[in-house]
Amino acid sequence: MLKGLLEGCILSIICEKEVYGYELSEKLHEAGLTMVKEGSIYPVLLRLQKNGWIEGTIKPSVAGPDRKYYRLTVKGEQALQAFDDSWEQLSRAIAYLRGSLR
Incomplete structure (x- = not known):
């Protein structure tokens, strides 16, 4: 059941602002979806990109390697x-x- 809901939750977060994968994971955990592991988010992001629902852009990071931001x-x-x-x-x-x- 979580699989289908996870797509909607991720779209809801990305709708608010551009985010990168780890940031997305943190936001899901803040919302109480602690059972969602960071590694399970990336296949969903890939599927959402293939569907044309999100786009990713590589941007430089001040704290390490470049990050892919999704919108x-x-x-x-x-x-x-x-x-x-x-x-x-x-x-x-x-x-x-x-x-x-009842």
Whole structure:
């Protein structure tokens, strides 16, 4: 279940501002997704790039090697909106079921 949600979470973070991989990992952990390992983020980023939802740009870093920063594309904004719509529908259904089963 986390796999599909992880894409939406990553798109949500990138929507706010350009981020690089490790920074993305930190933001996921800050949000409470501590089960997401840094190494599992990069395959998702690659898939999001192949889908045309994000773009990466190499930028110099003041603290070490260059970093690849990711930003949302127009297709990525549309994918994030679709994720938000699906999440809202799923949340309503679960809330309904939880309420009706008590």
